[in-house]
Amino acid sequence: MKNCQIKDENNEVRPCAEQINNLGMILNSLPSVDEFQTMANVFKAISDPTRLKILHLLAEGELCVCEIIYVLEKPQSTISHHLNILKNAGFIKWRKEGVWIHYRLSDDKLIEEINVMIETVQG
Template sequence: MAQKINGKCRPDPEQISRLQNILSSIPSEEEFYQNSEILKALSDPTRLKIIYLLQEGELCVCEIMHALEKPQSTVSHHLNILKNAGFIKWRKAGIWIHYQLSCPEILEHIQEITTMMK
């Protein structure tokens, strides 16, 4: 049971030991940072829509622009964030860049998480 010392709540030795065990098993600060960056990449409706658009396979940037009804600069910005987070990969064909999901199963995982939270 937590103890009050000088009006402040402090964990007892058993609680401290339990907390140390928990802390030793969780990811490092760097891993938390990396994971938060990955999750941030999915936190935008436009980026989620791009993930959904790519579920059937590769699309050219011009197709994504048309589907989103957004200018090239906006689409490129979102694609770059998804690419840096590892969600999509690309290849250049002439003047256009084509994108596809790095891991097609990502959409299933996104749907699973969002369904669990409803």
């Protein structure tokens, strides 16, 4: 390995050991496995079309769960499942009023940030 050489981003020849050392430092600066799992869970939460619809509906303001069920024409159990995933990921907040539960976005800029992310990856 001491004779191994590679070209870097500037087309300069560098020893492999130096590159491996640099990669080791980069690896040590990355988030932890738990932090990556949390990030993955957040992305999973918005990876479903129904959940994205719910977020877009809530971007217009707070809604009762019964309104979300009616608009999306899905069973209560399905909507509750999706709302629970969004709530656990931190995308939405809820409050109880009598027998009804009302949902709202946890951050008013959430849809804007999701759209920016989508535009970024689509180029």
